Amino acid sequence: MFTLAEENYLKAIYHLEFKFQGEVSTNAIAEKLEAKASSVTDMVQKLAEKSLVSYTKYKGTHLTPEGRKIAAKVVRKHRLWEVFLVDKLDFQWDEVHEIAEQLEHIKSDELIVRLDKFLGSPKFDPHGDPIPDQQGNIKNTKKRLLAEVENKQRGICVGVKESSADYLRYLDKKKIGIGSEITVVSKEYFDGSMIIEVGPKQFSISKKIAENLYVQVN
Amino acid sequence: MFTLAEENYLKAIYHLEFKFQGEVSTNAIAEKLEAKASSVTDMVQKLAEKSLVSYTKYKGTHLTPEGRKIAAKVVRKHRLWEVFLVDKLDFQWDEVHEIAEQLEHIKSDELIVRLDKFLGSPKFDPHGDPIPDQQGNIKNTKKRLLAEVENKQRGICVGVKESSADYLRYLDKKKIGIGSEITVVSKEYFDGSMIIEVGPKQFSISKKIAENLYVQVN
């Protein structure tokens, strides 16, 4: 069994490895966990001792297969609980992350199995992020950022890059959610803003918004 | 906010106060939490500092209204989660306690409100124990031990005193659960055993079994 702190470190490294596609720096972990670099050095050394990460001084850290398995399991639990909170308890998608941060550490394999079944074995969480299966494999979709979509093309919203409550609430206000059909009406190359069509409405969104929304375009 | 350890101490004191109807000794807490008495002294002093318990050296500890409120909330969460696990995830009633020990520490008032609603605001957990309401009040029923029921009387099973997995599985095997109608057919005064009728069957149970089952007799 692993401690809460260990699980959080492994999860952070998991996400950072995915983001940077490689070795993870001490500072990157520190920033993600809002901790000091010295604390991170301490912990990765302990994790290396337990063969959960491989770590070379000054070079960086990455997960071993064992560490990756544990991290993926925590992510699986996090996302399953988020589905539970939204689908069963009627939370809004911007309200669930903090609670899932706690629930992801509940230890019981049987619980995950039953929760998964209860939820109908969902493949994506409320933010469109894929839920790893029991083996830790994730289904990777060929999504892209809305900002990269060409004029006149249409895509289906499949996820968000950042999921701050502020951002998610903005999307709610604009009636954009997972599954929404979004058409790029025109793009302003000066500031990266674009006019999009969602349902019956057309409106303008800023570059920042478009850079944080994933869509799937066929 | 309170730490996991603090919540566990408060909950233990809450249960012990109820059991002994008064001041709780350091040793009693130590035994319940499987900790050493010296650790308990340490913690109750800290809790007293925070006005969650009142404590007098060598005399004992009891909850302040504030401490009682927190403890009741933890118990409420524990029992609501047990209902969730049994009613929604189809766990058996002997499998849920350990998981609820973890879930009871999840911090989110909104979560409790929604979970309670989702479950239909249950008043009792799967073991027949009352679920405190938001204010921490519990509905106290006039239940009694099956061992104290007179010959030829009939009662409805409303709870168990001990809820070890072994005991609960024994009851399952005998098809005794919350809501079962139990009639005392005859009592053997030599060893305290009794013959009871449950549904279509009559069989003998030992004194130990009868002393751990609560029934309501009108």
Add this chain to the structure above:
DNA sequence: CCTAATTTTTAGTCTAGTCTAAAAATAGTA
């Protein structure tokens, strides 16, 4: 290629929560 800025690690300290061993207080009994 050398120096300066940045990153990372080490050394030392702190808190929460636990323990053991010893001391102190209380309770039980002759």
Add this chain to the structure above:
DNA sequence: TACTATTTTTAGACTAGACTAAAAATTAGG
């Protein structure tokens, strides 16, 4: 009451996990 057994508290030590400050290594720019 006096002695003993039990309970409780204190003193001191330990671990996990965090931090600050300083040292060491790496990277970047001229």
